Amino acid sequence: MGDAVRSGEKVVSVQNVFKEFRRDQNSIPVLRGINVELDACEYLALMGPSGSGKTTLLNLIAGLDRPTSGNVIVCGQNLGQTSEGDLARWRSRHIGFIFQLYNLIPVLTAYENVELPLTLTPLNRRERDEHVKAALQVVGLADRMDHYPRQLSGGQEQRVSIARAIATDPTLIVADEPTGDLDAKSASEILDLMQRLNTEFEKTIVMVTHDPAAAARARRTLHLEKGVLVNDVSSAR
Amino acid sequence: MKSLKYIWRNITRNRLRTVLTVLSVGFSLSLMTVLYGYMEAQESWGTEAAKYNRIVVMNIQGFFGQLPISSVEKIRNVDGVRAAVPYAWYGGTYQDKPMPFAQFATDASQAFQVWDEYKLPPEQLKAWQENRQGCVVDRRLAERWGWKIGDRIPLKGTSYQFDLDLQLSGIFDSPKNTDSLWFHWIYLDEGLQQMNAPVTGNAGTVFAKIESSDAIPGVIKVVDERFASSDNPTRSQTEAAFAQMFTDMLGNIQAYIRNIGLAVVFSLSLVAANAMAMSMRERVTEIAVLKAIGFSKGRVLGLILGESCLIAMLGGLFGVGVGCAFLQVLHIGIPQFFPFPIMEMIGPWTGAGLLVAAGIGLVSGLVPAVRAAQLSVIDGLRRVV
Numbered sequence: 301m302g303d304a305v306r307s308g309e310k311v312v313s314v315q316n317v318f319k320e321f322r323r324d325q326n327s328i329p330v331l332r333g334i335n336v337e338l339d340a341c342e343y344l345a346l347m348g349p350s351g352s353g354k355t356t357l358l359n360l361i362a363g364l365d366r367p368t369s370g371n372v373i374v375c376g377q378n379l380g381q382t383s384e385g386d387l388a389r390w391r392s393r394h395i396g397f398i399f400q401l402y403n404l405i406p407v408l409t410a411y412e413n414v415e416l417p418l419t420l421t422p423l424n425r426r427e428r429d430e431h432v433k434a435a436l437q438v439v440g441l442a443d444r445m446d447h448y449p450r451q452l453s454g455g456q457e458q459r460v461s462i463a464r465a466i467a468t469d470p471t472l473i474v475a476d477e478p479t480g481d482l483d484a485k486s487a488s489e490i491l492d493l494m495q496r497l498n499t500e501f502e503k504t505i506v507m508v509t510h511d512p513a514a515a516a517r518a519r520r521t522l523h524l525e526k527g528v529l530v531n532d533v534s535s536a537r
Numbered sequence: 538m539k540s541l542k543y544i545w546r547n548i549t550r551n552r553l554r555t556v557l558t559v560l561s562v563g564f565s566l567s568l569m570t571v572l573y574g575y576m577e578a579q580e581s582w583g584t585e586a587a588k589y590n591r592i593v594v595m596n597i598q599g600f601f602g603q604l605p606i607s608s609v610e611k612i613r614n615v616d617g618v619r620a621a622v623p624y625a626w627y628g629g630t631y632q633d634k635p636m637p638f639a640q641f642a643t644d645a646s647q648a649f650q651v652w653d654e655y656k657l658p659p660e661q662l663k664a665w666q667e668n669r670q671g672c673v674v675d676r677r678l679a680e681r682w683g684w685k686i687g688d689r690i691p692l693k694g695t696s697y698q699f700d701l702d703l704q705l706s707g708i709f710d711s712p713k714n715t716d717s718l719w720f721h722w723i724y725l726d727e728g729l730q731q732m733n734a735p736v737t738g739n740a741g742t743v744f745a746k747i748e749s750s751d752a753i754p755g756v757i758k759v760v761d762e763r764f765a766s767s768d769n770p771t772r773s774q775t776e777a778a779f780a781q782m783f784t785d786m787l788g789n790i791q792a793y794i795r796n797i798g799l800a801v802v803f804s805l806s807l808v809a810a811n812a813m814a815m816s817m818r819e820r821v822t823e824i825a826v827l828k829a830i831g832f833s834k835g836r837v838l839g840l841i842l843g844e845s846c847l848i849a850m851l852g853g854l855f856g857v858g859v860g861c862a863f864l865q866v867l868h869i870g871i872p873q874f875f876p877f878p879i880m881e882m883i884g885p886w887t888g889a890g891l892l893v894a895a896g897i898g899l900v901s902g903l904v905p906a907v908r909a910a911q912l913s914v915i916d917g918l919r920r921v922v
Contacts, residue, residue, distance in 0.1 A: 364829060364914045385833055399918070403826045407546035417830045419540075464830075469864020 562852025570860020721763025826916020853894020
């Protein structure tokens with residue numbers, strides 16, 4: 301389970317990070333000297349055109365990838381110096397994922413999907429049950445826990461996905477275009493829910509989005525272009 | 538929710554593919570079960586025969602050589618021999634069915650001393666001994682054909698020119714279904730003489746009961762030495778060795794069966810591996826999600842291998858079950874070749890079938906599992922995180 305963090309504590313520290321991808325003999329720079337600090341309970345939106353490196357930065361912060369150079373320190377862990385096995389364990393404790401296409405497991409019910417990351421924790425069955433029901437309650441789908449993903453609408457699937465992301469009470473929630481595949485109404489509901497996670501449950505959130513309306517819900521917005529941070533705006537919200 | 542539930546759900550995700558994979562493993566293993574069951578039956582026959590201290594004497598040339606009927610008396614006179622009888626295969630047709638059961642010409646005076654584990658009521662034995670055309674049969678054979686004492690059983694010769702008109706004198710009980718009918722050797726031989734058959738006076742083989750197992754090697758040595766300088770030298774062996782000889786007559790069949798079995802297992806592994814690989818290709822994003830939320834390489838490897846092993850084991854259980862059921866049907870239909878009911882034959886070899894299934898599961902799942910475990914989360918998620 302995620303360690304509790306207090307408001308104002310440093311959760312993410314990205315220090316002079318460069319990231320290159322290799323394609324055959326060519327080296328393609330994606331991030332160039334990025335520096336970002338993120339406190340607990342912040343809600344950060346990453347914006348920028350396609351290819352600007354925002355998803356790559358999100359992957360680095362989530363511990364799914366390693367920087368070519370520089371340090372990515374999240375929840376006190378230098379991710380660039382952590383082994384793959386330790387990273388997997390670290391992600392299960394500290395990170396909650398929200399995907400654009402929800403990525404629920406189709407053969408599992410909503411309940412079982414939310415329970416999936418909890419199976420990696422030492423919780424017993426009763427404790428897992430409490431966590432799952434609480435998470436589904438938060439996203440307003442307690443009455444759909446026995447439904448399979450195919451029996452849910454897109455908005456409901458994304459809410460189950462959010463329940464899965466918060467079930468382990470992670471330190472940080474990362475979301476990549478969480479409303480990118482939803483209609484306007486469902487998107488608004490999801491954004492409301494994420495805002496509530498930030499304000500009411502004090503969750504630290506990093507969200508990649510193309511949508512200015514979605515970014516406007518965040519407390520802070522970073523703009524990237526060609527792998528460089530070009531703007532850092534904090535809202536008064 | 539634990540891993541097994543997730544594995545089971547994945548197996549039922551594409552039911553048709555799972556069923557076809559299970560059936561392909563199952564049918565092949567059922568065939569292997571029957572083949573190995575046959576070999577096991579042969580071995581069991583030998584093991585069973587070893588209990589009863591019997592030897593079999595035959596011409597050194599094997600079944601094609603002759604053994605004069607006079608040799609029976611000579612064998613009876615060897616020290617350590619308790620009883621001896623001729624035992625000649627007749628192989629006739631009954632009700633136009635070729636060799637529907639085993640038929641042997643023997644000597645009623647000592648047959649139940651040689652096979653003293655067979656039980657025949659004394660009055661029926663007496664009736665058989667006094668009726669030249671009399672015969673006795675195994676109880677299960679009598680039940681199968683609905684025979685009762687006094688019934689006529691006509692047998693038409695195939696390798697012999699003389700047809701038999703037998704009358705059922707007795708029904709014996711034996712520990713195993715022998716599926717056999719015994720009649721008087723003398724009745725057959727006299728009939729052949731009347732028909733001026735080219736070969737008469739041939740005992741076929743001689744079965745002898747020995748006093749004890751310790752005496753067997755000595756008796757075999759004496760018998761073979763006694764006939765060594767005759768026109769018909771003999772080869773004597775224990776009944777167990779005689780049973781093994783039938784298996785050996787199949788030549789390298791056992792090796793063929795094992796090699797074919799290996800080939801089947803290999804090809805099945807490829808079939809199952811293909812099914813698993815297809816299943817994994819369809820689930821790349823899902824596996825990436827599992828790894829993203831914290832599933833380790835080892836856990837992903839275990840999930841995929843568990844899935845492939847479970848499918849193969851289901852096929853194995855199905856195959857071994859069907860194979861055993863078929864062996865039981867063969868035991869009922871042709872007990873002379875499958876003398877043991879399946880419940881008496883089940884042993885390590887049936888467990889080996891399930892182990893083979895587990896092996897198929899491991900081999901078929903290994904490559905997809907390793908690839909899934911090594912999958913890059915970024916590549917797997919592609920458009921998402």
